[in-house]
Amino acid sequence: MVTHSRPVVCYSDVGGTFTDCFVVTESGEFALGKSPTTPEDIASGFMSALDMAREALGLEQREFLEGLEVVGYGATTVLNSVLTRKGGKPGLLITRGFEDLLLMERGKQSWVQLTRIDRIHPVVHRHQPPLIQRNWVRGISERVDSLGNEIIPLREEDVRESVRDLVKLGVDSIVVVYLWSFLDDSHEQRTKEIVLKELDALGVSEIPCFLSSEVSPTLRELPRANGTVIEAFSGPSTLRALERLESDLKAGGFTGDLQVMQSAGGLAPARHVRAIDTAMSGPVGGLVGTRTLGELYGFESLISTDVGGTSFDVGLVSNGFIGIDREPVLAGLLLSLPMMDVHSVGAGGGTISRIDELSGRLVVGPESAGSRPGPVCYGTGGTEPTVTDADLVLGYLNPRGLLNGKVSLDVLAAREAIRIKIAEPLGLSLEDAADGIRRVIDARMRETVTGLVSLRGSRLDDYVLLAFGGAGPGHVCGYTENLPLKGVLTFPYAAAFSAFGASTADYEHHYNRAVNVVVSPNADDEELLVAGKRISAAWERLEEQAIEQMALEGFDRESVMIKPLAMVRYGRQLNDLITPSPVVRCRTADDLRSVIAAFEELYARVFAKGAQFPQAGYEIFEVGLVAAARKVKPGFVRRPLEGDDASAALYESRPAYWNGEWSPTPRYRWEALRPGNIVQGPAVIEAPTTTLVLTPNRSATIDEYLSVWIGQQ
Amino acid sequence: MTMARRSLKDRLIESEELFRDTGVYESELTVKESDPVTFEVLFTRLLQTLTNAREVALSISASPSTREQGEIIFGLFTAEGDAVCLSTGLMIHVHTMSRAIKWMINNDYETKMGFREGDYFFNNDSFIGGGHPSDQMLMTPFFVDGELEGWIGGLTHVTETGAVEPGAMGSSFTSRFAEGLILPCMRIAADDELFYDFDVLVDRGVRSSISWLADNRAKLTGNLIIREKVKELLGEVGLDMYRKVCREYIEDTRRATHEKVRRSLFPGRYREVAWRGVTIKNLERLMHSPCELVVSREGRLSLSFEGLPSAQRQPFQATLPLFEGMLFNGLIQNIFYDLRYNDGTFLAIDLHVPYGSACNPDNIQLPTTLWGPAYGGMQACAQAVSRAYFAKGYREEVHASGPLxxxxxxxxxxxxxxxxxxxxxxxxxxxxxxxxxxxxxxxxxxxxxxxxxxxxxxxxxxxxxxxxxxxxxxxxxxxxxxxxxxxxxxxxxxxxxxxxxxxxxxxxxxxxxxxxxxxxxxxxxxxxxxxxxxxxxxxxxxxxxxxxxxxxxxxxxxxxxxxxxxxxxxxxxxxxxxxxxxxxxxxxxxxxxxxxxxxxxxAPIDIIRDVENGLSGVRVAADVYGVVVTKDARGNVGYDKEATDSLRAQHRRERLHRGVPAAEYKRIQRERVMAGDIPAPARAMYRDVMEISPIWADEFRTFWNLPEGFEVAE
Structure with missing residues (x-):
């Protein structure tokens, strides 16, 4: 394809194995690039993927880069740094008495990443080595209490001695974590002043100091410490890598700022981003893309389902709002920072199936063969039958291979593995065994979807479901069968949907701030006014911070959208609900009542009416704010409908296994399908990077944007 | 002519008789054998549903023990009260909710109270089910065509019950009436709405009612989610299929339990003991938890706790439901972690706990808050399992006792x-x-x-x-x-x-x-x-x-x-x-x-790591491990190899010097037993156990070659 249209947005999603690149032109054309990730020098893999997309558009590099308005980037750099324990050498100053915090891991970090079976099998639990070794931790005499009052003054000589000591040991940054510092940060701030002064006196003023009240100002000392330590451990190298990448792009002709995807879903300029905020950006693109398509089609409530090699990731866009998980886990470390709420279970193309030795029952997952050794049919060393092997045996995947034949598939090996390891022990035919693997994995995905919707207090018939990821179109008919959804949608670019999604993100920042508001059950106007004032003051501070930050990034006040949030819970509850506030300030008692009413309405919807508990009163220990500004987005080309006849895309018929028998099955080239075409199941629709498996009772309708609507007969 | 519906009690009796007469819960696994995929798909969906419900309930709870420590579990039960499928969480309660449901059936709740959809029954009476009054369960029946087809149960651990001491688990309790509000299988909700007067009762009955009341809401919501989902599933597969697979899941687990034992543990008789005690006003006594584990060649496990002390007016004891729960919790962690555990696990094991003992009290007015020898019994059982693993060669599963x-x-x-x-x-x-x-x-x-x-x-x-x-x-x-x-x-x-x-x-x-x-x-x-x-x-x-x-x-x-x-x-x-x-x-x-x-x-390197982390001292390194730790000028920790070899050799020589041949050791100890040269709390224990258990007393006398009728001195 040679384009005459200027490329405007480019987004690269740097995964553990591959870097995907998605480019959109002014006229709405898409181009994809893919290249192996180069962890030692992210720019190299990034530029290779970019080149592939550029070549697909038939453009020269300078012409290509000069044309781009936005280059976005999402990476697992921080994750890799934490996983491999390759990073900086921070020292830690912590409230005296809590020096063992990182070694203790709250206990939970020794099992939080394990499977259901391993969690109740303690001999396989393990502590992880801490990011800061214990003898680089110093206790500082100081204490603030749970109301934010100082009860032990900061002992400044402790700080001075500790800094000198740590510098002698060779630290390259200093982290400060004090209890309750998110309520009153004066001890941490004073500590920073002393640290910087000491460092200056020691001639090492380049050593940075990170405060927990600045990096992660939220309740819970371990997640707050983890976030701050990760920023110190992985941040400097991550930010240096981003600088190098931006400079490479600029040298090639790009004139804008490199934008980085954040875990909470928005883009931010690489120069202004905090590494920890980018740590979990991987699954975010899919959700952002889902919301964007919702806007395109006019749907406010959507389910994103991403079927990859190892996991099935589900997220919800409800009434245009993407849920936020405030307690995510990164590489086994508990964090306290906003991340788009994505629910993952171990189910994907690489999921392994086996027969349980004790009961003789069929077990599918959660273990995965991953990309190495991979499914048996890849011929890369895998010996255990996987979901992909079952898809191949049943005739759904093209035996000539994936990626237009670049990845060959060994059908015989897949058949043999399923025959010996599944079919014979169960006394089933080869095909029924393979079909069984699919049914079990589809059932798990289905219950995950329906469970999440009910967990969030919603009804399936309010939602449109989007299926993507390399294996999404292959299983979407299975996991949505007979679900009363408003619609089911998938795409020819399903395998690169996350990169597409990220390219549609806005500029966004999330801010949180602790408050200490307890509202009694029968609060009068006076009590509400006092509480409301505190909340308003916190919102005001956050707004100032947001406006200042966005100004640095080039946005004036008018272009910034502000959404205030209150984290509300019933008295003494331990979990709060992020409640979008109906008012921007609580100036009257009724303003706060309206915030509480919004919480009550949300609570009844998310849980159940019977779970409401207003007689406990309310607590608001944190408020938040989202500041967003619009970014140039890919245009979607609307094409005229060309009739329902899809025969021009039909290229062959091969047998596939449906409902207990082999039947001739038409196979279509996805790129040849035209708007308006309808394909009746059973059928298989192939794209280079994905395959849509249309079961006998389903149909596929291509719409004006080349998206595919899956119907139920 | 319409057939009269059988009562739940009749169904329970029939189910128990079938198992007693045949040794199996369900004789034929026809669904599993004819359609193994559907069998698995249904189970997957049930399990995911229970897991989802637990997630929701965790968010509603106000108990730190529930929200932070995950002290919560949900289960699906047959109409007769047998556990079919459980979420993750407190494995102690795999069977305790089952006991409570059966208690209601056996105590004629069906005719005297009536069961209706939307009813919720609360229980924290640990003689009926649960571990102590902090363990609070909420059970709800569900119906199809007017017939009760099963139960959903949720359990959380709350941290305040209105006991004599705050925090529910005081060590001074001498009767059940000190333990706070104990409510035996009470209906606290109808039509899925909690009764207001129950909230009032709790609110006025405990120091801080929020965690109790919020946890009730968490359990109600979880139960509701499960009930709706199970009924949806039931609509898809039909009632006959649902009933059949539920029984097959239990039987399948029972069989798998035997198979796991047969493959993992070396057949034989293993004996272990763990220790606890009582120190309350006017009562200071050692308590022991002797465990005999018999592993048959066919994979049957038998556990006997003959020799437990008697139940008394002190809190360091447990009810039988709790003791069963502790044992199954330990067995799940140690052996059955990879099974689809349910009541099939329970049915696969023979258990003997003497009536009247501190793990099976004969008087419901006694306190049972702090478990004492029940906890010890679980530890002793785990040690016995470790030795059986060791004998079979599974070293990776072998471990010492867990923490108190x-x-x-x-x-x-x-x-x-x-x-x-x-x-x-x-x-x-x-x-x-x-x-x-x-x-x-x-x-x-x-x-x-x-x-x-x-x-x-x-x-x-x-x-x-x-x-x-x-x-x-x-x-x-x-x-x-x-x-x-x-x-x-x-x-x-x-x-x-x-x-x-x-x-x-x-x-x-x-x-x-x-x-x-x-x-x-x-x-x-x-x-x-x-x-x-x-x-x-x-x-x-x-x-x-x-x-x-x-x-x-x-x-x-x-x-x-x-x-x-x-x-x-x-x-x-x-x-x-x-x-x-x-x-x-x-x-x-x-x-x-x-x-x-x-x-x-x-390994000295492990000792150095502990010293570096501030977890072990230099004195312990030398006195216990025989390792001479060194520190250089920069504070780096190391060890002196030569001095260590020498110190370890010295420790070994001292051991040999202190050592006494086993026969000689036994002779000396026998003399002490004969002379009553035993600390008073231990004498009190032996006298008590020999009185409550003639079997254990005979064995004690035989082992020490004591005269017939010998009694430990007061």
């Missing part, structure tokens, strides 16, 4: 001016046992809940107003060994200014309660230090660094040296709650794990 549960309780008025009563559940992250290949994890495990989580101190300080001055890994707490036991937590609390509170603790008598294995040492014993009339306020004002550690000298902790106070030390950890004035200090420890193997075989 301990903790602290408090009540009063909190910093927000609200009444509170709670227990601090940070002990859920105690020290783990050492295994045959690695050290036990520090602060990460408890036997009663494998998913150990101590919770953040900031969360606890919101719930209980004490201020942590230190929260550290206990030094040298884990049992010494080639692989050391995991260390528990040491916490030092300060009572803040302006707070009225009473505080206490529970644990065990001052004995080694956690055994080592294969030459490993037991874990350290527990203790509480209380400092009244301290100079802490003056020290704060003077800017002196406050204490932050227990230090390495167990006899006088560093904080005792650093703070002038009227100090008292309670060995063991049983301290009834009492008021403490502001700036008082209260130091508690959680349990540590037992060690594995000879400490002289421990």
């Amino acid at each position: 549960t301990s903790g602290n309780l408090a009540g009063g008025k909190d910093q927000y001016g609200r009444h509170f009563g709670s227990q601090c559940f940070e002990f859920a992250s105690s020290g783990m046992y050492a295994t045959s290949f690695m050290d036990g994890l520090d602060t990460a495990f408890s036997d009663f809940n494998a998913e150990g989580d101590m919770g953040d101190a900031e969360i606890w300080e919101q719930q209980m107003p004490q201020v942590w001055l230190a929260r550290e890994i206990r030094k040298d707490g884990g049992g010494f060994g080639k692989f050391r036991g995991g260390n528990g937590i040491h916490s030092l609390y300060m009572i803040p200014e302006g707070i009225e509170m009473e505080i206490g603790a529970f644990g065990s008598p001052p004995i080694f309660s956690t055994a080592g294995l294969m030459g490993g040492y037991p874990a350290a014993a527990l203790r509480v230090w209380i400092g009244r009339g301290t100079d802490v306020q003056a020290q704060i004002e003077a800017g002196t660094p406050l204490p932050n550690t227990e230090g390495f000298d167990r006899s006088v902790p560093e904080f005792v040296d650093q703070v002038s106070a009227e100090w008292s030390c309670v060995l063991g950890q049983n301290v009834p709650t009492s008021s403490l004035e502001p700036y008082s200090l209260f130091s508690v420890v959680s349990g540590d794990g037992g060690g594995y193997g000879d400490p002289l075989l421990r």
Whole structure:
């Protein structure tokens, strides 16, 4: 394809194995690039993927880069740094008495990443080595209490001695974590002043100091410490890598700022981003893309389902709002920072199936063969039958291979593995065994979807479901069968949907701030006014911070959208609900009542009416704010409908296994399908990077944007 | 003509008779054999549903023990009350909710109360089901075409029950009436709505009702989610299929349980014992939990606890439902973790617990709060399983004893001016046992809940107003060994200014309660230090660094040296709650794990790591491990190889010198038994056990070759 249209947005999603690149032109054309990730020098893999997309558009590099308005980037750099324990050498100053915090891991970090079976099998639990070794931790005499009052003054000589000591040991940054510092940060701030002064006196003023009240100002000392330590451990190298990448792009002709995807879903300029905020950006693109398509089609409530090699990731866009998980886990470390709420279970193309030795029952997952050794049919060393092997045996995947034949598939090996390891022990035919693997994995995905919707207090018939990821179109008919959804949608670019999604993100920042508001059950106007004032003051501070930050990034006040949030819970509850506030300030008692009413309405919807508990009163220990500004987005080309006849895309018929028998099955080239075409199941629709498996009772309708609507007969 | 519906009681009797007569729960697994895929798909959907419900309930709960420590479980039961499928969570309650449902059926609730859809029955009477009044279950029946087809149950552990002491788990209780509100299988909701008067009852009956009431809502919501989903599934597959697969899931697990035992454990008879005790006013007695495990060649497990002490007016004992729960919890963690555990696991095991013993009391007016020998019984059983694994060659599953549960309780008025009563559940992250290949994890495990989580101190300080001055890994707490036991937590609390509170603790008598294995040492014993009339306020004002550690000298902790106070030390950890004035200090420890193997075989590199991390002292390294630790000018820790070899050789020579041949040892000890030369708490135990169990008494006399009718001296 040679384009005459200027490329405007480019987004690269740097995964553990591959870097995907998605480019959109002014006229709405898409181009994809893919290249192996180069962890030692992210720019190299990034530029290779970019080149592939550029070549697909038939453009020269300078012409290509000069044309781009936005280059976005999402990476697992921080994750890799934490996983491999390759990073900086921070020292830690912590409230005296809590020096063992990182070694203790709250206990939970020794099992939080394990499977259901391993969690109740303690001999396989393990502590992880801490990011800061214990003898680089110093206790500082100081204490603030749970109301934010100082009860032990900061002992400044402790700080001075500790800094000198740590510098002698060779630290390259200093982290400060004090209890309750998110309520009153004066001890941490004073500590920073002393640290910087000491460092200056020691001639090492380049050593940075990170405060927990600045990096992660939220309740819970371990997640707050983890976030701050990760920023110190992985941040400097991550930010240096981003600088190098931006400079490479600029040298090639790009004139804008490199934008980085954040875990909470928005883009931010690489120069202004905090590494920890980018740590979990991987699954975010899919959700952002889902919301964007919702806007395109006019749907406010959507389910994103991403079927990859190892996991099935589900997220919800409800009434245009993407849920936020405030307690995510990164590489086994508990964090306290906003991340788009994505629910993952171990189910994907690489999921392994086996027969349980004790009961003789069929077990599918959660273990995965991953990309190495991979499914048996890849011929890369895998010996255990996987979901992909079952898809191949049943005739759904093209035996000539994936990626237009670049990845060959060994059908015989897949058949043999399923025959010996599944079919014979169960006394089933080869095909029924393979079909069984699919049914079990589809059932798990289905219950995950329906469970999440009910967990969030919603009804399936309010939602449109989007299926993507390399294996999404292959299983979407299975996991949505007979679900009363408003619609089911998938795409020819399903395998690169996350990169597409990220390219549609806005500029966004999330801010949180602790408050200490307890509202009694029968609060009068006076009590509400006092509480409301505190909340308003916190919102005001956050707004100032947001406006200042966005100004640095080039946005004036008018272009910034502000959404205030209150984290509300019933008295003494331990979990709060992020409640979008109906008012921007609580100036009257009724303003706060309206915030509480919004919480009550949300609570009844998310849980159940019977779970409401207003007689406990309310607590608001944190408020938040989202500041967003619009970014140039890919245009979607609307094409005229060309009739329902899809025969021009039909290229062959091969047998596939449906409902207990082999039947001739038409196979279509996805790129040849035209708007308006309808394909009746059973059928298989192939794209280079994905395959849509249309079961006998389903149909596929291509719409004006080349998206595919899956119907139920 | 319409057939009269059979009562639930008749159905239960029939089901139990079938099992008793045939030894199987369901004779034919026709669905599993004819359609193994559908069999699995349905189970997958049920399991995911229970898991989802648990997630929701966790978000609603107000109990730190539920939200932070995951003390919550949901289950699906047959109409007769047998558990079909369970979520993750508190494995102790795999069977205890089943017991409560059966109790209602056997006690004619069906005719006297009537069961209707939307009804919810609450129970925290641990003689009926559950572990102690803190364990609170909510059960709801569901119906198809007017017939009760099954039950859903949810259980959480709440931290306040309105007991004599705040925090529900006081060590001073001498009767059930001290344990707070105990409500046996009461209907507390109809049409899925909780009764207002029940909220009022709880609100006026306990110090702080929020966690109890919010947890009720959490369980109700979880049950509701499961009920709707199960009914949807039932609509898809039909009633006959649903009933059949439920019975098959239980039978399938029963068979798999036998198979797991047959493959994993070496057949034979294994005996172990664990120790507990009572230290309350006017009663000081050692208690033992002897466990005999018999593994048959066919994979049948039989457990006998003949020789348990008698039940008495003290809280260190348990009901039979709890003891069953503890045992199955231990067996699931140690052997059956990879099964689809349900009541099939329970049916696969023969259990003998003497009636009238401290794990099966014959008087429901006795307190059963703190479990005592039931916890020991689980530890002894786990040790026996470890030896059976070892004999079979599965070294990777072999481990020493897990930590003793301990903790602290408090009540009063909190910093927000609200009444509170709670227990601090940070002990859920105690020290783990050492295994045959690695050290036990520090602060990460408890036997009663494998998913150990101590919770953040900031969360606890919101719930209980004490201020942590230190929260550290206990030094040298884990049992010494080639692989050391995991260390528990040491916490030092300060009572803040302006707070009225009473505080206490529970644990065990001052004995080694956690055994080592294969030459490993037991874990350290527990203790509480209380400092009244301290100079802490003056020290704060003077800017002196406050204490932050227990230090390495167990006899006088560093904080005792650093703070002038009227100090008292309670060995063991049983301290009834009492008021403490502001700036008082209260130091508690959680349990540590037992060690594995000879400490002289421990790799010096592991000792260096512990010294570097501040977890072990130089004195212990030399005296116990025979390792001479060195430090260079930069503070780097190492060891002197030559001096170490020499010291280890010296330790071995001293051992030989101290050693006594087994026959000689037995002769000396027999003389002591004959002469009554045994500490008083142990004499009291032996006299009690020999009285309650003639079988055990005969065996004791035979082993020591004592005269017929011999009795231990008073």
